Amino acid sequence: MNRRALGTFFEGLCRGLTLLTAFALIAILAIIVGNGASVITWEFLSSAPTDGMAHGGIFPAIFGTICITLLMLLMVLPLGVGAAIYLVEYAGRGLGPRIIRAAVNNLAGVPSIVCGLFGLGFFILFVGRNLDRVLQTGLLFGQPAMLWAAATLAILVLPVVIVSTEEALRAVPRSHREAGFALGATRWRVVRQIVLPQAYPGILTGAILSISRGAGETAPILFTGCAYFLPRLPLTHVFGVPMVNPLDQFMELSYHIFIMATQSTDAQLTRPIQYGTTLVLVALTFALNLTAIIARNRGRRQQVTAS
Amino acid sequence: MWLTMGRGSGTSAWGEVVAELPAVRPVPAASRRPRRRRDWDEVVIEAGLRLAGYVAVILIGLIFAFLLKEGIQALLRIPLSEFLSTTVLDYQGNPKVVRLWQPVGDAPKYSLLPLLTGSFLVAVPATILAGIFGVGTGVYLAELASTRTREILKPMIELLAGIPTVVIGFLCLASLGTFLQELLGTTFRLNAFVGAIGVALVTVPLIASLTEDALRAVPAELRSAAYGLGATRWQVIAGVSVPAAVSGIAAACILGMGRALGETMIVLLATGNAALITLDVFSSVRTMTATIAAELGAVVQGGEQYQALFLVGGLLLTITFTINVVAELVLERMRRRLAS
Numbered sequence: 279m280n281r282r283a284l285g286t287f288f289e290g291l292c293r294g295l296t297l298l299t300a301f302a303l304i305a306i307l308a309i310i311v312g313n314g315a316s317v318i319t320w321e322f323l324s325s326a327p328t329d330g331m332a333h334g335g336i337f338p339a340i341f342g343t344i345c346i347t348l349l350m351l352l353m354v355l356p357l358g359v360g361a362a363i364y365l366v367e368y369a370g371r372g373l374g375p376r377i378i379r380a381a382v383n384n385l386a387g388v389p390s391i392v393c394g395l396f397g398l399g400f401f402i403l404f405v406g407r408n409l410d411r412v413l414q415t416g417l418l419f420g421q422p423a424m425l426w427a428a429a430t431l432a433i434l435v436l437p438v439v440i441v442s443t444e445e446a447l448r449a450v451p452r453s454h455r456e457a458g459f460a461l462g463a464t465r466w467r468v469v470r471q472i473v474l475p476q477a478y479p480g481i482l483t484g485a486i487l488s489i490s491r492g493a494g495e496t497a498p499i500l501f502t503g504c505a506y507f508l509p510r511l512p513l514t515h516v517f518g519v520p521m522v523n524p525l526d527q528f529m530e531l532s533y534h535i536f537i538m539a540t541q542s543t544d545a546q547l548t549r550p551i552q553y554g555t556t557l558v559l560v561a562l563t564f565a566l567n568l569t570a571i572i573a574r575n576r577g578r579r580q581q582v583t584a585s
Numbered sequence: 586m587w588l589t590m591g592r593g594s595g596t597s598a599w600g601e602v603v604a605e606l607p608a609v610r611p612v613p614a615a616s617r618r619p620r621r622r623r624d625w626d627e628v629v630i631e632a633g634l635r636l637a638g639y640v641a642v643i644l645i646g647l648i649f650a651f652l653l654k655e656g657i658q659a660l661l662r663i664p665l666s667e668f669l670s671t672t673v674l675d676y677q678g679n680p681k682v683v684r685l686w687q688p689v690g691d692a693p694k695y696s697l698l699p700l701l702t703g704s705f706l707v708a709v710p711a712t713i714l715a716g717i718f719g720v721g722t723g724v725y726l727a728e729l730a731s732t733r734t735r736e737i738l739k740p741m742i743e744l745l746a747g748i749p750t751v752v753i754g755f756l757c758l759a760s761l762g763t764f765l766q767e768l769l770g771t772t773f774r775l776n777a778f779v780g781a782i783g784v785a786l787v788t789v790p791l792i793a794s795l796t797e798d799a800l801r802a803v804p805a806e807l808r809s810a811a812y813g814l815g816a817t818r819w820q821v822i823a824g825v826s827v828p829a830a831v832s833g834i835a836a837a838c839i840l841g842m843g844r845a846l847g848e849t850m851i852v853l854l855a856t857g858n859a860a861l862i863t864l865d866v867f868s869s870v871r872t873m874t875a876t877i878a879a880e881l882g883a884v885v886q887g888g889e890q891y892q893a894l895f896l897v898g899g900l901l902l903t904i905t906f907t908i909n910v911v912a913e914l915v916l917e918r919m920r921r922r923l924a925s
Contacts, residue, residue, distance in 0.1 A: 281817070281820070282817060284819070285818065285820065286819070288819055288822075288823070289729055289818070289819055291721060292721045292722070292724045292725040292729060293725055293730075295717065295718050295721030295725070296722040296725040296730075296738055297738075299718055299722050299741075299742060299745065299789055299793070300738055300741045300745075302745065302789075303741050303742075303745045306748065306752075306753075306756060309756060310756070356637070357637050358637075360633065360637030360638070361634075361637040361638040361641060363634050363637075364631075364634035364635050364637060365638060368631055368635070369635075369638065374638075374639075375638070378638045378639060378641055378642055381641040381644075383913065384906060384909055385644060385645055387844075387847075387905055387906065387908075388645075388847075388902065388905070389847025389848075389849065389901055389905055390847065390849055391847070391877050391878055391898070392648065392652070392847070393648075394877075394878075395651075395652065395894070395895060396647070396648045396651055396652065398881070399651045399652075399654075399895065400647060400651050404651070433644055433648075436640075436641060437641070440641070464624060464627050465631075466626070466630045466631070490747055493749070494747075494751070495749070495750075496749070496750070496849075496850050497849040497850055497874070500882060501881050532751040532752075532850075535755050536754075536755075536850065539755050539854060540758075540854065549759065552755065552759070556752050556755055559749060559751075559752060560748060560749070560752055563749055564744060564747065566747075567744055567747035568740075568744070571740050571744075575736075575740075
């Protein structure tokens with residue numbers, strides 16, 4: 279009887295801890311929405327900061343966040359998906375793939391601020407400055423820019439893309455590959471025409487998760503390209519057509535929250551703007567995460583029914 | 586394909602899955618090349634994929650190389666003992682040993698001790714908190730929750746992991762700090778404990794999901810056998826499942842600790858950033874990560890402080906790397922035990 283009571287107690291404890299954790303999420307959302315919702319207007323979303331960032335909107339930060347995450351995706355997706363295809367479809371079980379897997383694991387454990395240090399030391403001061411020297415471009419590449427910030431973020435999310443793509447590729451039944459080989463298809467043809475189409479939703483999930491992760495990270499971009507305030511958008515005109523300039527600095531949502539909360543001229547006065555920016559960032563990452571979670575659960579369920 | 590496969594496919598009389606295969610046009614026999622010669626495009630593509638695979642290895646190597654490169658220069662430039670303490674003259678002219686991180690000024694001081702104690706003063710309470718909540722949540726999700734409850738709660742835990750850390754840090758700064766100060770009457774509004782709660786919030790989902798995975802890896806026969814002997818559900822959990830998965834759960838907590846030590850934005854915003862050597866969790870502290878984040882933007886590139894910050898980064902990377910390796914070894918042990 280006593281033992282049973284103890285069991286009930288511990289089961290209740292586990293349930294309580296889980297509910298408290300879930301409650302933390304709700305509390306966080308409630309605080310953000312409660313304080314930030316009143317700030318959100320079309321004007322807030324579509325205009326630039328004014329009066330030394332004490333008023334105005336956050337459009338440049340939204341624009342910068344979208345640009346940098348897309349640029350990051352452009353870099354990380356071919357690399358990450360390629361690496362996963364190599365690991366699952368080509369590599370087998372030798373020493374090489376084991377080293378790669380260990381490297382991916384450890385890359386996932388690298389603190390984000392260390393990524394930022396590396397981005398500054400490698401991309402800007404080593405690659406950038408040497409490019410400038412070779413191309414005689416003065417100080418074009420060797421300074422903080424969207425390109426380098428995106429590259430630094432790409433390092434951070436590379437393990438996310440590799441691991442989720444691997445999972446998606448492994449979920450494709452072996453028999454489908456064998457059917458392809460039996461028809462005389464080469465390995466790449468099997469990958470491209472049989473494996474990748476089936477793994478596509480899983481790969482997409484990984485891409486979405488990496489965007490959400492990249493959009494929320496601040497530490498890697500602190501020194502690699504973020505600007506406190508830019509009076510213009512990071513655009514350049516190529517033959518009169520406006521294009522995003524990857525060599526320009528940019529404003530970014532998570533960095534905007536950070537500097538508004540710590541280095542604003544009057545942090546108390548701009549608190550509503552801080553909460554509003556937070557709400558926009560959280561809404562963005564949540565929408566992405568929720569899409570990814572739903573897509574994955576759906577994929578898993580269908581896998582279960584299919585196998 | 587996944588989307589169409591689910592409903593459209595069924596099981597044939599032989600129990601095999603019949604799913605719609607994407608059309609692969611068979612290569613006409615006449616155009617088929619001899620088997621021995623490999624197609625050039627195949628070779629090029631495989632080489633490209635292999636290169637993509639090794640990029641992760643190259644990156645990890647470069648990260649270590651660049652941190653070491655600058656960090657070693659700091660070691661050569663600054664006397665080794667300076668990283669522990671500096672002897673200064675107090676206002677009466679008596680020598681005094683101080684352990685400070687004060688890289689700016691006439692006599693820069695580079696003691697790493699306040700940064701190390703600061704980092705651990707946040708990471709240890711955070712890991713304890715996250716361990717309690719994470720393991721509890723993992724056990725509940727893996728062993729106790731009904732499928733429906735699980736399908737609601739698990740995405741919520743995952744969403745908690747998806748909140749950007751700068752947001753958690755901001756909330757600690759803007760709300761939690763004040764709330765806790767009023768509740769506990771602490772001297773500092775922003776202190777190690779506030780930071781630890783924030784860091785715990787992002788570590789709980791990690792520990793919970795790894796704990797859940799570890800428990801799910803325990804073979805069902807073990808549980809069935811215990812139930813067959815008349816054990817209650819909790820007896821099965823406490824006596825069979827958790828002991829079998831204990832290495833995995835330990836690895837989860839170790840990885841959580843690594844994550845907590847590397848966390849930057851939360852501690853930068855929530856711990857007050859005063860580089861004090863203290864064991865009081867309600868004191869304001871400064872971690873290694875926050876030091877790099879706060880100072881690197883304003884230093885001379887290639888200067889003494891710049892290199893010292895890379896040394897701090899190298900130290901941090903070494904610590905988290907060691908932690909990850911330990912966790913991996915513990916996990917390996919669990920895999921072997923479950924396999925035998």
